[in-house]
Amino acid sequence: MWREEGAASGYGAQPRPRTRRAAATTFKKNTSNPINSKLYLMKSVANAKDKVVAKYRAGSGNGSRDECAVSRGWLPGTTTKNGRYDIEFHRTDFDGIINGYVIKLSDKKCSKGTKRTELFVHSEMKPNGKQGTIESERWDGTGDYYSNGCVKLKPADIKDLFAKAKRYGWPKTLYVVK
Numbered sequence: 001m002w003r004e005e006g007a008a009s010g011y012g013a014q015p016r017p018r019t020r021r022a023a024a025t026t027f028k029k030n031t032s033n034p035i036n037s038k039l040y041l042m043k044s045v046a047n048a049k050d051k052v053v054a055k056y057r058a059g060s061g062n063g064s065r066d067e068c069a070v071s072r073g074w075l076p077g078t079t080t081k082n083g084r085y086d087i088e089f090h091r092t093d094f095d096g097i098i099n100g101y102v103i104k105l106s107d108k109k110c111s112k113g114t115k116r117t118e119l120f121v122h123s124e125m126k127p128n129g130k131q132g133t134i135e136s137e138r139w140d141g142t143g144d145y146y147s148n149g150c151v152k153l154k155p156a157d158i159k160d161l162f163a164k165a166k167r168y169g170w171p172k173t174l175y176v177v178k
Helices: 155-168
Strands: 022-028 037-043 051-060 084-095 099-105 119-122 173-177
Touching (some): 037 155, 051 155, 084 155, 099 155
Parallel strands (some): 022 173
Antiparallel strands (some): 084 173
16 A cells, blocks of 8 residues: 555645555465465555455465474465564575575464474575575476475565565565464
8 A cells, every 4th residue: 555654734744755555475275286386465445455466376385285294284374363474574694504585483282282393484596595506596397386385485585575575665574374
């Protein structure tokens, strides 16, 4: 939603800049093929349904639909109560087990109470965002949508997501839906 941050009035007053605000990101699980799910960046629209700004193919998990399977199952949550994640941070230069462009999601308990941690939206790349030579830093194709439970995008898509989020405003929430 394009929101006015404040109203200016009076002689010589200048209008305040308008802020751009993305509503949220939404991860839509594909129950028949977890590595062919979708990630949406949404923009709030005043008095209307949120608008899809971008849509990307995304994978989550190693093919398992068990949201409680640590380091294997897909991202937990498909209900309003359990399908909401806070976006803790986003970085373009992350250096860890995963690298480069990352969005860190809050920890989540699955339906059986197992706590899932280290949940990210990420790709396969070097910390500087370029392609590497080792498998975990190089995107080879469709098989790379598999993950250890995170949401995974191809490198060009996560870079586009970052550019659009910068343009429209970074969302603070990711929702998981079926």
